Amino acid sequence: MLVNAKEMLDKAKAGKYAVGQFNINNLEWTKAVLLTSEELSSPVILGVSEGAGKYMCGFNTVVGMVNGMLETLNITVPVALHLDHGTYEGAYKAMNAGFSSVMFDGSHYPIDENIEKTTEIIAAAHGKGVSVEAEVGAIGGEEDGVVGGGEVADPAECKRIADLGVDMLAAGIGNIHGKYPANWAGLRFDVLDDIQKLTGAMPLVLHGGTGIPADMIKKAISLGVSKINVNTECQLTFAAATRAYIEEGKDLVGKGFDPRKLLAPGFEAIKATVKEKMELFGSIGKA
Numbered sequence: 001m002l003v004n005a006k007e008m009l010d011k012a013k014a015g016k017y018a019v020g021q022f023n024i025n026n027l028e029w030t031k032a033v034l035l036t037s038e039e040l041s042s043p044v045i046l047g048v049s050e051g052a053g054k055y056m057c058g059f060n061t062v063v064g065m066v067n068g069m070l071e072t073l074n075i076t077v078p079v080a081l082h083l084d085h086g087t088y089e090g091a092y093k094a095m096n097a098g099f100s101s102v103m104f105d106g107s108h109y110p111i112d113e114n115i116e117k118t119t120e121i122i123a124a125a126h127g128k129g130v131s132v133e134a135e136v137g138a139i140g141g142e143e144d145g146v147v148g149g150g151e152v153a154d155p156a157e158c159k160r161i162a163d164l165g166v167d168m169l170a171a172g173i174g175n176i177h178g179k180y181p182a183n184w185a186g187l188r189f190d191v192l193d194d195i196q197k198l199t200g201a202m203p204l205v206l207h208g209g210t211g212i213p214a215d216m217i218k219k220a221i222s223l224g225v226s227k228i229n230v231n232t233e234c235q236l237t238f239a240a241a242t243r244a245y246i247e248e249g250k251d252l253v254g255k256g257f258d259p260r261k262l263l264a265p266g267f268e269a270i271k272a273t274v275k276e277k278m279e280l281f282g283s284i285g286k287a
Ligand code: 13P
Pocket: 023, 047, 084, 085, 143, 176, 177, 178, 179, 206, 207, 208, 209, 210, 229, 230, 231, 232, 233
């Protein structure tokens, strides 16, 4: 059964580790993330952007697929199904469809409007037992059509949003969706430290987990980050493994074109990436 993300993140914050949010794109992705979590006894958050939700035929299809897998694969670790960078309307749609957690990304609104809309979403979500992530500042780069300017969050604004009763807070601290450019200036640990001092026990969320060096991930966790989002890295490893399979001509041998064979190396590559991240985040054995 799906759970919301609050308890697993509160535990992670207290235990100084982070739970991975792995964005899912299709059946193979979902199965790979769930099986790896179960094998490693790690809590996990399945992230679904609005674009990926549309691609997978809507939130109802996603909820049906995930619930079906939890049962058929006998998944016993805590799993949250979370809307990633949701719009105001999208957050309502996701929670009505059965998501156990939603992000309302109001970061592009003026702060007062972000607060007003986040407050409404919290009331609706908490009434259904759904956890809520809010955002202040912006994550740079582009994810599924959501473009962010990379504004670094104002810690005082973070405190205002945290005081509304959100369950987790994403703050822009120089992080970027997708690959990091060679001239990337790194994470703003000074800002992260100020935010955690003002927001106390609030689990903080680090978006743009792809390509952040291990030492920076560890430092971010030590400064209160309890949820780390990874999307692009699984896409890259899936694509590389699929490319190798085809370039080696394996699809031309016997029934190598069977999708169950063709997609198997990519599936294994996602599993390996998720494992590597869970090791780095410290969530193994914490289910
Ligand atoms: P990456 O695609 O950079 O891993 O970021 C994922 C993310 O932050 C999802 O919200």
